[in-house]
Structures are given as structure tokens and as C-alpha cells.
Amino acid sequence: MSASDDLWILGIHMTKFGKHTDLDLVDLAAEAALGALADGGVTIHDMGVLAAGNLMQANAPNGQMLQKQIGQTGIPVYNVSNACATGATALRTAIMAVKCGEAKFGLAVGVEKLAGAGLLAGGSRKSDTNVYTPKGRYGAVASVDGRIGTDIMPGVFAQIGMEYGHKYGGTSFELFAKISEKNHAHSVLNPLAAYQKRFTLDEIMNDMMIAYPNTRPMCSANTDGAAAAVVCTGDTLRTLSLEQQRRAVKVSASILTSDPYDEGCQVLPNVNSLTRNAATQAYEQAGVGPADLDLVELHDCFATAELVHYDNLMLCEQGGAVDFFHSGATWRDGSMPVNVSGGLQSKGHPIAATGIANVWEVAHHLRGEAGPRQIEGAKVGLAHVIGLGSACGVHILERSGLATAA
Amino acid sequence: MTTAAPARIPLVDYLVLDGPDGPHLAAHECVTCAARFFDRRNACGNCGGNAFQQVAIAPHGVVKAFTIVAFAAPGIPVPFVAAVVDCDGTSVRANVINTEPDPDHVSLGMPVRLATYVVGTDDDGTEAIGFGFEPAGSAATNTAEGTPT
Secondary structure: OHHHHOEEEEEEEEOOOEOOOOOOHHHHHHHHHHHHHHHHOOOHHHOOEEEEEOOOOOOOOHHHHHHHHHOOOOOOEEEEOEOEOHHHHHHHHHHHHHHOOOOOEEEEEEEEOOOOOOOOOOOOOOOOOOOOOOEOOOOEOOOOOOOOOOOOHHHHHHHHHHHHHHHHOOOOHHHHHHHHHHHHHHHOOOOOOOOOOOOOHHHHHHOOEEEEOEEHHHEOOOOEEEEEEEEEEHHHHOOOOHHHHHHOEEEEEEEEEEOOOOOOOOOOOOOHHHHHHHHHHHHHHHOOOHHHOOEEEOOOOEHHHHHHHHHHOOOOOOOOHHHHHHOOOOOOOOOOOEOOOOHHHHHOOOHHHHHHHHHHHHHHHHOOOOHHHOOOOOOEEEEEEEEOOOEEEEEEEEEOOOOOOO | OOOOOOOEEEOOOOEEOOOOOOOEEEEEEEOOOOOEEOOOOOOOOOOOOOOEEEEEEOOEEEEEEEEEEOOOOOOOOOOEEEEEEEEOOEEEEEEEOOOOOOOOOOOOOOEEEEEEEEEEEOOOOOEEEEEEEEEOOOOOOOOOOOOOO
16 A cells, blocks of 8 residues: 555646637536546546536536546546635545545546636625514624625635735735736736736726725636546556656645634634645645745635735745745746746636646646746646635645656 | 604624613624634534623724725625724624725724614614724724734
8 A cells, every 4th residue: 555655647637718608517527538538648448436526516417427428437426516626626536536546547627617707706685675584694684795794705805815914014905916917927828828918017906996905807717617637546657658657747745624713714714724734734745845846826816815825835934925925936937936827817717627727737837848838847836726615725746757767 | 653763673683782881793602712703603613612602792993804895796885895803802794884985094903993874674664773893093094004013
């Protein structure tokens, strides 16, 4: 069993993110799944488990619907839903099945149709009832969204960034906009990003305000998309071709956490503790530290969120995220490139696909296949997602050292 | 025709309208670990204890996080200020009210106090009373600047 402790991504693929008018959920999932299988040099008939992630249509048997298009082999299917961490959770589901020996190869898929979805969460206000009657866990007699705070994601994550500013200082509208400026600048090099437009700081700050300080380009884009990965153990990998061994990417850590109790965490979601816990466990499992990372894809669902995760992932000293950003470290030519894919703000955020697409981006660099946006010599990278509720997935990936000396 | 005050009901059950010192918010406090919750509880999310006592929350605090929502779901008037207020160590979710909803009038660290207002009146003439926090101190200054601690 000990030799099987190392886990590998054998094949991985993502679709272009954006608006796919002519492709339905299963089409997108099939494109990603077939792409990952081909990339890994295997077929659906080699797979022993399928984990299918989707959030917005999660009451459907999406994994089985995918099988009907690419191969009904009778293997166990897990339909996975875990907020914005759905993709990472699907990947981890396949990893667990392979790691425990139930399957030789596992396939994880994350897919979402989200183009044109508008604001997520926060219900429209219906007219209040004719006679006030307390309802629900707060005994509310009328709708509270907009009367007692906000449920909309741009507003929730705005407060999360502002809370960091209250605690440590140094934040401003301009600072958050500059983080968005960086990610949009990065997106120009990513042909799979939904938006590849570089914005000036003025354009970002003067765009439509959604929830101060997040303007429209500072919010993740609702898009369609899918991503998939094939995983196997090191024992299995070593029986495959040298080319497969050379291109495989080692999963040095696969961690999933939920939010522990903190004061106020049920008033405003605390995305910090569970991310810090996940990062701590991931660094320990991988035997690497933040200084060893060559690139990071983190969950910038809003510009205000990226800032706090610099700190939560320990890319900087505690409380030092603002100075860290101002140092230029997180630009693609900096010491710790963050979101060189363009991040969720420009690449797009098809929710369940995101957690595997972030892994794809890192893997792409570790394989040296990222083309014009390649981070030269990348050996170790980290992919992070968080879903409110909350769930946090962190994967640390390493370049294969196998079959390199010919 | 009489002019008796209309019946009143709080927007949420944790708003206490008739406290001895005026309206205040109340929380369920775990008797084991003192964690505080505003909703109906099955057990404590921190320690698992299932005994709670009702405690009054300080009717004043400071803004520890806010956003100005400019784009919301249909039927919700914008802009409004959604915030988390630190009331002597207890985090409270509320709107900041009775001030202009712009970054020149709301700031991190701004002192605020509880205020109530009429949300609406039902067919029986009962008034629903909501709450928010209004500026309590000197005029707020600028924007998203943090307050170093």
C-alpha cells in the first residue's frame, strides 16, 4: 500500500470558458472528459470510478447522463455538489477511490452552464404577507435580504475584503481594483479565458458598481465550461509509457476542509480559517512550504477575496497581504505569480468546473505546455477553491520527475 | 375614533422592542462556551452544548465590514449599506441607516448605534419594526481605508 501513497494526474483537460449556446451540460462534460482521457492515453473502459461535479443542476444524475454519451461501463458514479468547491471535491472523490484501491483509474469531471445567470443568491423580494407571521429560523415577518444585510455574493465577498482592511489597514477601493487589473492583464495570454481584455485601472473603477468596492470587472464572470481529470497511483503510472510518466503531474496534497466555528462566522461567512487550515494541512502533506511554490491559482471570485487568500494561503506574513500585493509579487513576472490564467474575474467561473480548471492551469505550467503564458521552470504549484457554506479545496501539484533522463 | 398606538411586531424575533433601556438585539448564548447565535438553535455550533440563555446585545458598536449594494435582486431598493457591526465583541449583521449610502459617509471603524424604523403595516394594522445601525459619532471619513490596530 505504501507505494500507492503517491497519486498522479495522468490526463487533464478544460473547455474554453464562455457562452456555449449550442452545447448542453452533457456536451460540455463529454468534451472535458474525452479530452482528459485522450490526454492521459486511456479510455473510459479503463476507469474504475467517475465523480461528476455540478452545482446548479445537481438534482439530475449528471454522471450517468455523461456515461450515456461516452461509455456506460457500469462503474460507480458519484454525483458531487459542494458549492464553489464542487470541482475540487469531485477530483478528491476520484483520488480517494483510487488511493484506497477501489479503482485503478478515476475520472473526475466538473461542469456548469452559467452564462447569463446574473446575481447568484439573494432572492427577489416578493410583496410581504398580508398578516405578519413569524417564519423561519429567525422568526422573520418579512423578507430580510436588503433589510438586514445582503445575501448577494458580490456584497458578501466585498465585506470579507473590507473586514481584512478593518483588521490590518491599508485597503482601499483602488487597491482592490488593482488586483482586478492584474488578473485581467494576465487573461490576455489565456485563449481559454472567457474574457481576454486588459482594462486600465480607471476603466475598472469607473465601471458599473455592483457592491462597493466591487465593480463589474472585479466580479467573477458567470460562464459555461467544464474540466476533467484522470487520476491513478504511482504504481499504476510506472506501468505506463515513458511519455505518460513524463507528462503526469504529481498530486502532492489533496485537502478538503469545512469552516470551523469562529465568532461571527454565522453572521458573515469566515472564508479565512478553513482556507488557512487547508493550506496548513496541504503544505504538511506535500512536504513543501509557500516559498517553494512557483505559481498559485486561488479563488478570486471577487477582487476583494483574492487579497485575503494571499494571507490565508500564507503567501505573505499574517496581516501583510496589502504590502505583498503592492510589492508586485503576484503579477506573472513577480516572485509568486497568482492567477496567471486571468483568474475567475476574466477566465470565468463555471462553478463546478473551476476546481478542476485551476488544477489544469497549474498542471499545464508544470508540464511546460503553457505556451506564451508559461511560468518558466515551474516545478510546484497550488490550486485553491472555496465555496460558501463553507468548503475549501487545496491541491498542491508537482512536476513529474519520472522518465526525464533518457 | 381612538388613537391608540398600533400593535407592533419585530421584523425578526431577535429584535426586542420593549427592553427597559429601549430596543435591543438578543442572542442565544451557549451556557457552556458562551458562543452567541441569533437564530433558533438545535445545539451549539462551537461545542455542541444544547443549553442556551438569552442575552442582550450592546445597542452600539463599530462597523467592522461593509459594502454598498448597488445592484440587487428585483424588489430590493438600492443602494443600501450592508455591514457587520462589532457590538462589544459580538458580530451583528445589519444595514447602516440614516446616512447617505456612499463611501464618504460610511467607513470602517465608524461608531454606530442601534436604530429602529417601521418596515410596513399589515392588514390588521400591525407595524413590522426593523432595525439598523446609524452613525453615532463624528462624521465618517473616507471609503475603504482600514483602521490599523
